[in-house]
Amino acid sequence: xxxxxxxxxxxxxxxxxxxxxxxxxxxxxxxxxxxxxxxxxxxxxxxxxxxxxxxxxxxxxxxxxxxxxxxxxxxxxxxxxxxxxxxxxxxxxxxxxxxxxxxxxxxxxxxxxxxxxxxxxxxxxxxxxxxxxxxxxxxxxxxxxxxxxxxxxxxxxxxxxxxxxxxxxxxxxxxxxxxxxxxxxxxxxxxxxxxxxxxxxx
Amino acid sequence: xxxxxxxxxxxxxxxxxxxxxxxxxxxxxxxxxxxxxxxxxxxxxxxxxxxxxxxxxxxxxxxxxxxxxxxxxxxxxxxxxxxxxxxxxxxxxxxxxxxxxxxxxxxxxxxxxxxxxxxxxxxxxxxxxxxxxxxxxxxxxxxxxxxxxxxxxxxxxxxxxxxxxxxxxxx
Numbered sequence: 001x002x003x004x005x006x007x008x009x010x011x012x013x014x015x016x017x018x019x020x021x022x023x024x025x026x027x028x029x030x031x032x033x034x035x036x037x038x039x040x041x042x043x044x045x046x047x048x049x050x051x052x053x054x055x056x057x058x059x060x061x062x063x064x065x066x067x068x069x070x071x072x073x074x075x076x077x078x079x080x081x082x083x084x085x086x087x088x089x090x091x092x093x094x095x096x097x098x099x100x101x102x103x104x105x106x107x108x109x110x111x112x113x114x115x116x117x118x119x120x121x122x123x124x125x126x127x128x129x130x131x132x133x134x135x136x137x138x139x140x141x142x143x144x145x146x147x148x149x150x151x152x153x154x155x156x157x158x159x160x161x162x163x164x165x166x167x168x169x170x171x172x173x174x175x176x177x178x179x180x181x182x183x184x185x186x187x188x189x190x191x192x193x194x195x196x197x198x199x200x201x202x
Numbered sequence: 203x204x205x206x207x208x209x210x211x212x213x214x215x216x217x218x219x220x221x222x223x224x225x226x227x228x229x230x231x232x233x234x235x236x237x238x239x240x241x242x243x244x245x246x247x248x249x250x251x252x253x254x255x256x257x258x259x260x261x262x263x264x265x266x267x268x269x270x271x272x273x274x275x276x277x278x279x280x281x282x283x284x285x286x287x288x289x290x291x292x293x294x295x296x297x298x299x300x301x302x303x304x305x306x307x308x309x310x311x312x313x314x315x316x317x318x319x320x321x322x323x324x325x326x327x328x329x330x331x332x333x334x335x336x337x338x339x340x341x342x343x344x345x346x347x348x349x350x351x352x353x354x355x356x357x358x359x360x361x362x363x364x365x366x367x368x369x370x371x372x373x
Contacts, residue, residue, distance in 0.1 A: 012237035183239065199293050
């Protein structure tokens with residue numbers, strides 16, 4: 001049935017939400033999966049691993065409206081050291097914003113990479129509210145969509161999937177404020193301190 | 203203040219240093235963002251990685267006119283510019299607001315700016331379109347009030363930058 005190589009392109013891989021999404025995907029997949037994090041030093045190793053898989057799943061967060069530089073560096077290596085049989089590339093992307101559509105341009109960048117380098121493009125799952133959604137009652141929605149992504153990849157279909165928290169934007173603003181306030185509190189930082197207008201103390 | 207930020211060396215006419223700052227990212231030591239959120243939740247407004255980036259994002263925030271010069275790859279900033287843009291998140295707050303109906307982070311003291319982004323390299327029509335859309339999205343997160351994207355060949359970059367700065371009232 002083939003194998004999927006799951007590559008985590010998050011710069012904070014050990015503590016990343018992308019790692020959790022990748023684990024959920026591996027659990028949902030009927031195909032064999034192998035999980036690897038992209039680091040600064042393992043690009044060639046991952047290019048070799050890509051030769052042993054039928055599909056690649058790139059899992060990453062949105063950084064500055066586009067794929068993180070961790071992943072961009074790897075894509076450069078993959079373009080320079082392509083496997084003989086190019087795997088189909090799919091994307092599982094998350095952003096902290098409520099609107100999964102904010103990921104659209106990043107997906108197009110991956111598609112442009114695939115087009116330029118001859119990789120077939122597969123399916124996409126875009127997650128909104130991705131920083132926190134797994135810790136909310138809506139986590140089941142993500143698991144369900146990840147299941148659909150896994151099914152699409154297993155059958156070779158190209159699907160474009162999206163998921164976010166089914167709440168109003170106003171509710172989201174309130175919930176995200178509480179989330180970040182609590183994040184600061186754990187570091188001993190108050191909301192007022194987090195609200196500073198100063199940059200580098202000026 | 204004007205800011206020219208480039209991912210390569212440029213030979214430019216001498217500028218008034220009180221008016222125009224020029225950052226050659228290719229000469230800077232800037233490591234990539236590690237996504238720790240320290241600049242939002244531990245040392246708000248300051249990156250915990252104390253390399254050259256901490257001198258640059260205050261300039262990005264304080265400038266009312268910016269010219270970013272970058273190689274474009276697959277419709278994205280190449281890694282030199284992209285690394286710096288990712289490291290600039292201390293200019294934002296963790297907290298989220300609605301802007302044009304979309305959720306975006308609040309900005310700290312970031313001056314509204316006129317921006318020109320000059321992309322160079324072999325860039326296909328499709329990649330140009332993707333890059334334009336990327337910069338449009340950046341506009342919401344980088345406080346660009348007015349933004350223009352231009353493309354040109356690598357060997358024409360210096361001339362394109364010179365032509366651009368000649369249109370500025372002060373340089």
